[in-house]
Amino acid sequence: MSTDPGAAPGGGTGDQPGMTLGSGLGLGPQQAGSFGTTGRGPRLLSGGGRKATIVSTISTLVVLGAIGAVFWLAPGSAAFRHAFFSPSNMWQAFIGDPKKGYYSVGEAIWLNIRMFLAAEVLILILSLVIALIRQSTGPVLFPLRVLAMVYVDFFRGVPLLLVVYAVGLGVPALRLPVISYQSSTIYGIAVLTLSYSAYVSEVYRAGLNSVHQSQVAAARSLGLSQWSALRYVILPQAIRNIVPPLLNDFISLQKDTALVGVLGAIEALQAADIYASAVFNYSSFTVAAILFLVLTIPLARFTDRLIERDRRRRLAGVLR
């Protein structure tokens, strides 16, 4: 972004430490000013009332105007706008037309949603199992612990797209009964589950570690078994602590469902790609991008709300 922080009206007002702080950190002034819902320490960054609202509105307009000007005044602007933002093409891509050889991007996004929901449930289960194995202490489980560690290292270290290819092309090549004859959607869900479980298991592990050891002692001293202590005392507290980072991973999962398209599954990005190849217009990608944003932004705002609520609850706990 080529905006000069000094040009932002907020930067000059001395009675608003929040604005100057925002500019000083290299944040765009619009981030510091108008989007108060980001949950990023609103008390720290908000100025005083009506004046702040006016200033932040102006600064937002200035920034958006600057960005808009670059696109509108660029030498190739007309061709660019036709290629990416042609309304008729966007509509055509959205509703699709099988007779002309392309699919509806609006319909294809449902496949992304279904893959996301299926993978999410599987990830929550598999990653918890992995986390519990890694947190176990018994010598009997040592081989499993090593296995879990290798698993996490492997899937965190290998690019997701590579795993998509390896499973989507490799497993069918094995010609195993049943396993090798699944749809690319199923392979996609499997890959997303395998890969994301590695990340999410680490989130779980952090959550388990965040519960103080004295809670375990209290539960065990009451005669609760190790399983009961985990189930009723440790896990509920651990999960409460990790909901925001967990949702963060799921926002990322929502858009990574698009990677399954390379296996031929007609999800939103693949449908957009087919449209672009058939019609020689990229507006279909814009449609796909908007649809992904429609999916991810609500979850992002919801995560912010949870973080803010959690912050307030902790502050209240301290004050009491």
Add this chain to the structure above:
Amino acid sequence: MTAGGPVTGEAVLVQDLHKSFGPNEVLRGIDLAVAPHEVVCLIGASGSGKSTLLRCLNLLEPISSGRIFLLGQEVTAPGIDANLVRRKVGIVFQSFNLFPHMTVLRNVTLAPVKALGMPRAEAVAAARDLLARFGLADKQDEYPDRLSGGQQQRVAIVRALAMQPQIMLLDEVTSALDPELVAEVLDLLRELAAGGMTMVIATHEMSFARDVASRVCFLEEGLIIEEGRPADVFTAPRDERTQRFLRRIVEAGRM
């Protein structure tokens, strides 16, 4: 204290108990016998091994060597189910350790329902009785962070009592409390003692120990240096180390 076999008469019997954390030997040969309905107070400076001894009795810490008998049964024998032992022995910690995500009532009923398999209705009724008995009836639906320290510690004691233990271990249960909240917890313990509960209490409250203890044990560096009736230990300590400890306590205005 040289008997090798189980001595059925004692509620608690500890023989030559050693416990090390790595190279650091915290208990260096503890011998202790507690009769049923007896209240034994463990006194001594921080780090003398009082807490570790209590945690060993509850099998929360694996011991290095020695034997522990609870209610006539050796609990340090191989193959003992620690969960079964812990259900008969309640322990309360300095830092309360209530479950913060549960109401007071759930805190108290969790173990009876999940560990003993008591029907929920029965556990709730029993918990309400206990809470009412200790002046906590109106707190049953509160979460722990809404309670004062004294109330939290009383709930922690009630939670342990809900398992109907035959022995109670109390680990400096008033040390984390503001001074004005100490009395309500000590009163509860006095009531338990009067009711005949067998208790082992690690404490810094000397006047309380003098009141309720049938016996006082002074620990230093992982050994019981001196034990006897509180009147004897507090007024005429024989060992020079006990004298020094009690002199410091008096100088600090704690007795």
